[in-house]
Amino acid sequence: MPPEFTRLPVEILDAIASEVPLANLLALCRTNRGLYRVCLRWIYHNVSPSTPTYGVGLFKTLIANKQAANSVRVLTIHFPTREILFKSFARLMQKAASNLISLESLYYCASPDLFSVFAHFHFPRLRDCFIPISTEMATFLSRNPRVAELFVLLDPQRPLTAVNPDLASLSLPALRDFSGPGNVARAIVPNSEVAVVTISWDLRIEDEYTEVLAAISTTQEPLQKLHNLLQVWDTDLLFAIKDYLPHLTHLDFRNLSSLPPGTGELEAFYDTLETAVASLPNLLVLACISHYEHVPPAPADLAREFRAVRAWGARSPALRACLLTSNTMWLRDTGNMWHPRASSPDKAEMQWRLGWFIGLIAGAPTQFPDYADDMVEVLGPEAWATLVDENS
Structure with a gap:
């Protein structure tokens, strides 16, 4: 050299x-x-032990070498910790964590039980964390109140009721981006100035819903159970968002397939959203997404969504884009005019949505005069007149 x-x-x-x-x-x-x-x-800037064996070696280094530990900015734990010697590994990880004074990002995707190792430490530079839903969550966040981005991971083995009620007393003044289940959001979000919120439904509802539908024709009891299951969306949460977060810019609901079409629950959810968005003057993007594999939407799905986005747009002038369960991105033009496009770059899906939209406007030009005027400008008077004739 x-x-x-x-x-x-x-x-x-x-x-x-x-x-x-x-x-x-x-x-x-x-x-x-x-x-x-x-x-x-x-x-040691970004460390991510991929196996317990690698983890043991890494943690021993971070315990013995303070300079290496001070260099760690990002720590990711993602191996199956239930397969390791729990107590000895936990003690080792705890000693290593005590040296991570420069940690900025913690991504913990392992056993919620082992997360208690981190719960009692204060990481003065921590701003970004991905943590499991657990009874230790409140302790961890109370010791690290300067977190700006928080992702709370659902645990399929642990009920949502396991959330520590002390969350409601937390103050996270630096929080700007939250993602997690609704009950955690209801406890944390109103006490912050968060601008981006993502709400995830509990996916375990799907198997229960299937069982209830199978029994629904024989007794009224499953009807009540079905009604209870469908209350996974939280009206109180929406009104908490409306009342406390006027600065919200992005609102995202995930796993909305838990609100099956045909029951009226999805429509009721959209109606509640219409009331909520009226008090969100800075809302730019609203998403309501299913977790199912994508299937092409029916015209009725698009018609329902078109009515919804126009109603939301009338109540929220700042709203510019909506991504909904049909995998359609609705974009706002001038005024309260919206048009659909596929959320994926698939050309066939794009053309199908555009064809549906042109057919809708052409079939009822007097209902959508502003849209019709725009179509005349884009397509030309003769082409537009032909479309009107074909759809009338």
Whole structure:
């Protein structure tokens, strides 16, 4: 290595090291004490043990080498921790966590029980975290109140009722982006100034819903159970959002397939949204998404969504885009005029939605005079007149 290289300013060496692959960094850090310090910062900048064995080695290093531990900015835990020796591994991870004073992002996708290791630590730089729903959540967030992005992961083995009620007393003044189940959102979101909210329904409702439908013709009892299951969307949550978050810009509901079409629940949800968006003057994007595999929508689905987005747009002048369960992105033009497009780049889906939309407007031009005027400008008077004749 040319001696002039090591005489470069530390800032330049650091910029170079940030672009060097990990294997080369490991070799480079052995060549010079000064380079060792620079390389170490990037070797341990983003650590993600992929197996328990790798985790044991990493945590031992972070315990023994404070400089390496101080270099960690992003920690991801995603291996199946239920398969490891729980107590000894937990103690090791706890000792390593106590050294992570520069941690900025924590992505924890493992056993909720082992998450207690992190719950009692204060990470002064932590701003972004992905954590499981657990009874330790309130303790963790109370010790790390400067979190700006929070993603709460549903645990299929743990009921939502396991949420610690102390969440309601939390104050997260820096929170700007929240994603998680509705009951956690209801506890946390109103006490923040969050701008982006994503609400996830509990996916376990789907199997129960299927069982209830199978028994619904024989007794009235499943009807009541079905009604209870369908209350997974939370009217109180919507009104909490409406009352406390006038600065909200993005609102996203996931797993809305838990509100089956034909029961009236999806339509009722849309009606409630119409009331809520009226008090969200800065709302730009609204999404209501199913978790099912995509199937082409029926014309009735698009018609229902078209009515909904026009009603929302009339109540919320700032609203510009809506992504709904038919996998259709509705975009706003001037005034309260909306048009559909496929959320995917599939050309056939794009053309099908456009054809449906033109047919709708052409079939009832007096109901949509502004749209009809725009179509005349885009297609020309003769082509538009032909479409009107074909659809009348």
